[in-house]
Every structure is written in C-alpha cells, then in structure tokens.
Amino acid sequence: MKRIVAIHLLNDYSGSPKVLMQLLKAWTKNSMETHLFTSGGRKGFLSDISKVRNHYFWYRFSPNPVTRICNFFLCQFLLMIKLLFFLKRKDILYINTVLPFGAAIAGKIKGCKVIYHIHETSIKPAIFKNLLFGIAKFTAHKIVFVSEFLLRQESLINNQVLLYNVLEQDFVEKADQFQNHQNTVPVVLMICSLKIYKGVNEFLQLAQQNSQYIFKLVVNASEQEILDYFRMKEIPKNLKIYPTQVDTHIFYREADLVVNLSHPDLWVETFGLTILEGMRYRLPAIVPPIGGVTELVKNGENGFWVNSKNINELSEKINYILKDRIIYQSFSDAAYAKSLMFSEEYFEKESIHIISSL
CATH class of the missing domain: 3.40.50.2000 (Glycogen Phosphorylase B;)
Incomplete structure (x- = not known):
C-alpha cells in the first residue's frame, strides 16, 4: 500500500x-x-x-x-x-x-x-x-x-x-443544535490573525464608530502579543479582544454578524473558513469584494461585499442587516442554506x- x-x-x-x-x-x-x-x-x-x-x-x-x-x-x-x-x-x-x-x-x-x-x-x-x-x-x-x-x-x-x-461533522452537529437569536445588543464578530492586512485596525475603527453594538475580535495571538499590538491605540468599551481560542463555538453562538476585513491589495482571502463557520451558525457576513470568500457570500443575499477601507459603507451595511428583524432573518436563512453545500x-x-x- x-x-x-x-x-x-x-x-x-x-x-x-x-x-x-x-x-x-x-x-x-x-x-x-x-x-x-x-x-x-x-x-x-x-x-x-x-x-x-x-x-x-x-x-x-x-x-x-x-x-x-x-x-x-x-x-x-x-x-x-x-x-x-x-x-x-x-x-x-x-x-x-x-x-x-x-x-x-x-x-x-x-x-x-x-x-x-x-x-x-x-x-x-x-x-x-x-x-x-x-x-x-x-x-x-x-x-x-x-x-x-x-x-x-x-x-x-x-x-x-x-x-x-x-466544516467538520463535529462542528456541524454543535452548530445545528443552536437556535439562532438576535441579542438585545447585537454582536459583530471577527476571527483572524493579528495582522494589519487582516483588517484589525478597521475593526477597531468600526467599534469606535458604532458604539450601539458590541464588537468581538478573536485573534491567533497571545495576550502579550495583543498588548504589544494595541499599546498605542485607544480601545473603546464596546470592543472585546480575545487571544488564540481552541474552541470558537461560544463566539459564534453569541454573535449576530461575522465579518472579514482583509485588505484586498495586501491579502486576498482565497476561501474564508471562519465565514463559513459563522454561516453554519446562521450569521450573515460582510467580506471583501474579491477572492474565494465571494464564493461563500452572495452580495445582498446572505451578506455584502465591501472593501475594508470604506468604513462608512461597512457601518451602513452592518446597520442595514442588524436594524431590521425581517431583513436579518432573510440574510440569516440564506447564510445557513449556503453553508449546507460544504x-x-x-x-x-x-x-x-x-x-x-x-
């Protein structure tokens, strides 16, 4: 053999x-x-x-x-x-x-x-x-x-x-046990490496600009690396930052929206596994307008394509999805349906x- x-x-x-x-x-x-x-x-x-x-x-x-x-x-x-x-x-x-x-x-x-x-x-x-x-x-x-x-x-x-x-079968089974809900204060989630080209700074700006939401950033980095990165930056109270996590299920369960803010000129997302994981939890997604991640997200149906440099447009799309329960449910259902293909x-x-x- x-x-x-x-x-x-x-x-x-x-x-x-x-x-x-x-x-x-x-x-x-x-x-x-x-x-x-x-x-x-x-x-x-x-x-x-x-x-x-x-x-x-x-x-x-x-x-x-x-x-x-x-x-x-x-x-x-x-x-x-x-x-x-x-x-x-x-x-x-x-x-x-x-x-x-x-x-x-x-x-x-x-x-x-x-x-x-x-x-x-x-x-x-x-x-x-x-x-x-x-x-x-x-x-x-x-x-x-x-x-x-x-x-x-x-x-x-x-x-x-x-x-x-x-998605692994174990992940799917855990995700499918969860009944999606919309939090009283909606939560926007991003899981990524602690790199500038991954849009970490733009996520910080979004949190500063949208104090009505909670922003959760989970990075593949240690506590010390997080402290070093954000040392000279002002972190708003509505932004919570977490180090490397073995189990991310709790973050998807507590989220209402998942985003990927990679810079298309510096880092093109060739797939976007965290976006797919979020979609299995019925989370709408906002992603860059180019790359393999656009094969997961259909613009205007289960999320949006937005360049991470356009902070105002990102805020507009976040508000569009999260402020109307009927619109949110439509995007949520479409996200889950798409995830079933993988x-x-x-x-x-x-x-x-x-x-x-x-």
Whole structure:
C-alpha cells in the first residue's frame, strides 16, 4: 500500500493546518498509512491526530524579518535532507501550502508523486512568491486549490482540481443544535490573525464608530502579543479582544454578524473558513469584494461585499442587516442554506479520489 507523507510548516490554530487535519482524518479513516512532517514545539490542529505517524523538523518563527527568512531557508534545507532519507519512490508526498518547498525538491529527487494543496496567493515579495510557485510548478504532479478564484488566479499545471474547505461533522452537529437569536445588543464578530492586512485596525475603527453594538475580535495571538499590538491605540468599551481560542463555538453562538476585513491589495482571502463557520451558525457576513470568500457570500443575499477601507459603507451595511428583524432573518436563512453545500461527506469523497486517481 502506498504511504501518504503530508508536510506542513507551522502547526497552529489557523485555517490551513485545520484543512490538513481534516484530510489526515479522512485518509486514516480509509485505512491509508499516513505520516505527518511538521515543525515541533507547539500545539495546533495537527497535534495528536489518531493513527497519524508524526515526524518533526526544526523551524523557529521570528518577528525579525531577516532572522525569519534565514530560519525559513535553513528549515527547508534540513527538511529536504530529512525527507531524502525517509521517502520511498512509491510514496505520495502531500504538501500543504506552497511554503515547504524543501519537501517538494526531496520528492522530485526521490521520484515520488507530489501533490500541492494551495491556500494562498498573497505572498510578498514577488521574488519569493515566484520562487515558491515556480518550484510547485516544476515538482507537482497534481495541484489542489481551495477556491475557483485561486485556481484561475494561480493556474500552474494541467492536472489541477478544486477542493473546497468544509466544516467538520463535529462542528456541524454543535452548530445545528443552536437556535439562532438576535441579542438585545447585537454582536459583530471577527476571527483572524493579528495582522494589519487582516483588517484589525478597521475593526477597531468600526467599534469606535458604532458604539450601539458590541464588537468581538478573536485573534491567533497571545495576550502579550495583543498588548504589544494595541499599546498605542485607544480601545473603546464596546470592543472585546480575545487571544488564540481552541474552541470558537461560544463566539459564534453569541454573535449576530461575522465579518472579514482583509485588505484586498495586501491579502486576498482565497476561501474564508471562519465565514463559513459563522454561516453554519446562521450569521450573515460582510467580506471583501474579491477572492474565494465571494464564493461563500452572495452580495445582498446572505451578506455584502465591501472593501475594508470604506468604513462608512461597512457601518451602513452592518446597520442595514442588524436594524431590521425581517431583513436579518432573510440574510440569516440564506447564510445557513449556503453553508449546507460544504459537507464533510463531499470533502472526504474528493480527498480520497485525489489520492487514488494518481
């Protein structure tokens, strides 16, 4: 039986490792021998997955950009060497995101079937992006994209497939037990990384401009990182900020609206898993006007497309959705109906086909 050797750079609680976790569970459920190589030393979605054989390589993230890039290239060299000794010709090498290029080179040398699962397009600087995508094009036998937008945007080889991100069955069951309600004081929720290009500052401005609502920001960061980021900023009383959360259900249950405020000029959302999670909780959504996230939100039906730079328009759309109960219910029902299309059954079937069709 062929082995699947999956590679992911940084194990945390963000979207791309969560998708790989779902893939690993689908493969092991179907009795496929599965190995995972990821950086050690931290907990994330890829930790302690049953029946997956774990292997670790060195990588240390640094806030200093020069140190970070040096660490990254050293990490890829060490990963390549490690895999050259581990891989067999019949292995299927499944590379999650374009970052672990050392694995792709090792797979090419060893004659493995290489599959890339591409989640991203906004990689800077351009020379770095060209390197990563160039290696993917040179080494990949198949490329999986998370949205139609990304497939069109970054088309690299002939053998390309679309596999939408989906919600785990456990998440679906918990969400479907909840009966949606509208709070006395409506809650606007955003879950994201603590990055400027994710629209954190715009979310702060929205809270300042709309004191009639509660704004909840859940970021993939520590308490200290939050303190450092907001040290020189004035935080209004109606904005509540939370560090990394393993379980986000309580936030969706307490919310009335979910937003994504990524800057389209700096970071294009290729899918938007937190938006899909919110929609399963019947939450209308406001998202950027470009990217894969627009495949989830139909403008004017289950949410709106608004550029995060347009704070006044964002406020208008938030008020439009939240102030009228009939309008809110219509958007809420449409959001839930759309979420039903992204099932774990579809994901598992397609993930097995991607491997077996090589």
